[in-house]
Amino acid sequence: MILGFFSFLVIAGALLSAFSSNIKRSILSLWVCNLGMGGLFLGLGMEFLAVTQWIVGTLVAVTFIFFSVMFGEFEQQQTPTLGESRIPQSIIEKSLPFGLGAVFCGIFALALSRVNGAAEKIDEVLRGGAVYGVDLTTFGKVFVREHFLSLQILALMLLLVIVGGGVIARPEAPKSNKEGI
């Protein structure tokens, strides 16, 4: 049931994010979508991925807010879209705080349920039984042993992006006055 709840949040957040004509609501809905996806990961026993998803999702939303303020889109009530938004704005405004509250309540409830059953699960893992989640040690070992090439390619790609991003986003040099002094 709780997975269904988070699935609903993810879909609702994605829909609002994609089709809202206001960039503020789009960014907040994207954040809710990321939080809901992290809740889904937590419900399936992937704590590391859940926390990573929450952290990165929040950082992405904050970055989007910074850039939309810089480009002047944040103050606009309506951002350009190919078609008009058919979702009444009052519904979006009223439902977004509830959506955020529901996400946090769901995450809290899920965390509580997992803490309550944590002792039994740990015992089962120590006996060599079913693995409910993947611990960080196993994750790191598999990452390095089986996906080392992918890791190196990703690292190289990140380096190229840092350099290329700096080149692309360079400020324009001021044009010199050719008419002389």
Added chain:
Amino acid sequence: MILILPGLIGGIGLACIIFRKTLLGVLIGAQLLFLGAVAAVIFAGFISGRQVSGQVSGVLIFLSGIVQLVLGFALAIRMFYLRRRISMSELRTLRQ
């Protein structure tokens, strides 16, 4: 059944990329697309019993999405420097 969810998210992201006229809106759609891809790989690993491989692949795709986002922001800054706008129709004028 659980794989329908990533498909839906990816489809919504694709629709957002087509629907939006500004670069920031397209980047939001691209983020949704990457989120769907990450979820698909992770859920497929969960269903097939290969959780670790699925999670590792999901993290790799996740980080690739971050890379794409950084490049998108760099391009948006460049467009803003040149045209003072980040409309998608202005992209084709960058070659001038």
